[in-house]
Amino acid sequence: xxxIENLSFTYSDEGTVSRTILDNxxxxxxxxxxxxxxxxxxxxxxxxxxxxxxxxxPASGTVLIDGLDTRDQAQLPEIRRKIGMVFQNPxxxxxxxxxxxxxxxxxxxxxxxxAEMHEIVDNMLTEFxxxxxxxxxxxxxxxxxxxxxxxxxxxxxxxxxxALDEPTSLLDPKSRADILHIIKQLHCRQNHPVTTxxxxxFPDEALxxxxxxxxxxxxxxxxxxxxRVFSRVDELLAxxxxxxLEFVLK
Amino acid sequence: MDFxxxxxxxxxxxxxxxxxxxxxxxxxxxxxxxxxCTxxxxxxxxxxxxxxxxxxGLxxxxxxxxxxxxxxxxxxxxxxxxxxxxxxxxFQFPEAQLFEETVFKDIAxxxxxxxxxxxxxxxxxxxxxxxxxxxxxxxAERSPFKLSEGEKRRTAIAGVLAMEPALVVFDEPTAGxxxxxxxxxxxxxxxxxxxKTAVIFxxxxxxxxxxxxxxxxxxxxGQVLFDGKPCDLFTNPSLIEQAEVQIPPVVHYLSSxxxxxxGNINAHNGRQKIWRRIEKIAxxxxxxxxx
Numbered sequence: 149x150x151x152i153e154n155l156s157f158t159y160s161d162e163g164t165v166s167r168t169i170l171d172n173x174x175x176x177x178x179x180x181x182x183x184x185x186x187x188x189x190x191x192x193x194x195x196x197x198x199x200x201x202x203x204x205x206p207a208s209g210t211v212l213i214d215g216l217d218t219r220d221q222a223q224l225p226e227i228r229r230k231i232g233m234v235f236q237n238p239x240x241x242x243x244x245x246x247x248x249x250x251x252x253x254x255x256x257x258x259x260x261x262x263a264e265m266h267e268i269v270d271n272m273l274t275e276f277x278x279x280x281x282x283x284x285x286x287x288x289x290x291x292x293x294x295x296x297x298x299x300x301x302x303x304x305x306x307x308x309x310x311a312l313d314e315p316t317s318l319l320d321p322k323s324r325a326d327i328l329h330i331i332k333q334l335h336c337r338q339n340h341p342v343t344t345x346x347x348x349x350f351p352d353e354a355l356x357x358x359x360x361x362x363x364x365x366x367x368x369x370x371x372x373x374x375x376r377v378f379s380r381v382d383e384l385l386a387x388x389x390x391x392x393l394e395f396v397l398k
Numbered sequence: 399m400d401f402x403x404x405x406x407x408x409x410x411x412x413x414x415x416x417x418x419x420x421x422x423x424x425x426x427x428x429x430x431x432x433x434x435c436t437x438x439x440x441x442x443x444x445x446x447x448x449x450x451x452x453x454x455g456l457x458x459x460x461x462x463x464x465x466x467x468x469x470x471x472x473x474x475x476x477x478x479x480x481x482x483x484x485x486x487x488x489f490q491f492p493e494a495q496l497f498e499e500t501v502f503k504d505i506a507x508x509x510x511x512x513x514x515x516x517x518x519x520x521x522x523x524x525x526x527x528x529x530x531x532x533x534x535x536x537x538a539e540r541s542p543f544k545l546s547e548g549e550k551r552r553t554a555i556a557g558v559l560a561m562e563p564a565l566v567v568f569d570e571p572t573a574g575x576x577x578x579x580x581x582x583x584x585x586x587x588x589x590x591x592x593x594k595t596a597v598i599f600x601x602x603x604x605x606x607x608x609x610x611x612x613x614x615x616x617x618x619x620g621q622v623l624f625d626g627k628p629c630d631l632f633t634n635p636s637l638i639e640q641a642e643v644q645i646p647p648v649v650h651y652l653s654s655x656x657x658x659x660x661g662n663i664n665a666h667n668g669r670q671k672i673w674r675r676i677e678k679i680a681x682x683x684x685x686x687x688x689x
Contacts, residue, residue: 392647
């Protein structure tokens, strides 16, 4: 379970002015949920995601991942094992010289025995349809393939939670559909299903979630089933978000 | 400014591991000579970004020619440095290229390189900022690194516009923008088109294509699959399938004759922005949007 209580985050500007990015956010995410997060640019979505695995620490309030506090340095490795992150641009995330090594990277750091590591890497290559690229350099892959690789490398560590920050915004329509399909599979599969948090600018992607959070000015403005959130057309338009056209035309 | 940009039989290949060759552009022919707004679409790996890098000589074709105003840009007498003043390239995430202390200095960088008189530089900066919707008195002296992501991107675009290019080429300009950001970018395109500046953009956003493009080029495997009006693309299902895109919902509504504007013409604020956009799309695609 992810428990967030009164989470606030501020960036300080030249030591004097501080800007509040997250303002007293409280929220519980239960295992097994598929959560989507929308909000205008600058509403705090990315900062929120970065607070989940301790990349950013709260100015006040607490973030507990299965009871582990992100402010406790000693717990961070375990927290980052539990919650995987995928960012908008896979180029910022991929570090290794070959596809195979990229998937093994996190496992090496966790000290997984060699034989088990080979097995996991093989499984990931198959599951994410990257087996033909095993020895390829990641920069020769297309955008969609790179994003699949970023996902495979994260999933190799078997996280319970997966936070995805606009993972499809750079992809062509077909690759976007592929990635969405994979995310749905990861959430529904029998073995190690994952709780997913998908930050997106595409309302059609949010429609598939169990629950949609709308961020605005660092607060959670709405938290409900996507269809019910999208029915609040005028409130969404007032903060610069557009529901899918079918809701606007109703 | 009048110009012509022609690609004749342009072929480009990347060399992979172990010397394997990967063809990206395959005997491609294209011509741009109107002050119009052109969208380039196509699946990942179809050669879109490689194509626009040929426009200013960032990449050199393996065979074939790129001609600007009839002259080979790889000819001995040709200055590619000058060419880059006439064709402005805005890359993906251009905000990553901001580097100056203030918004003014960042936008003024290129005109200053051209050694224009100071007041002319200021004039260019003011005009470019107006075109991207950044108020001069508010933003000129601020650090570009302390702006919002959307403002950073518009600052970077203004830096290209300040060169007063005849053609501006954008790579995925709406990626990562929210609905408001996309709306603002569409206004930048409108301003450029009004000023008779030609615009070419790469995108995966089909609604945006329907809204602003007068011409669509579909690339696939380094070849031109389609080059024509957006209405001829969106009414051709087999072409849509080959291009691996989907018809945007708004085009479905418009072509179903359901007339989404009916009863909504008196809608307020936020909704009105949507209706104006739908009307614009209807006009651009020659579809009915009657009340």
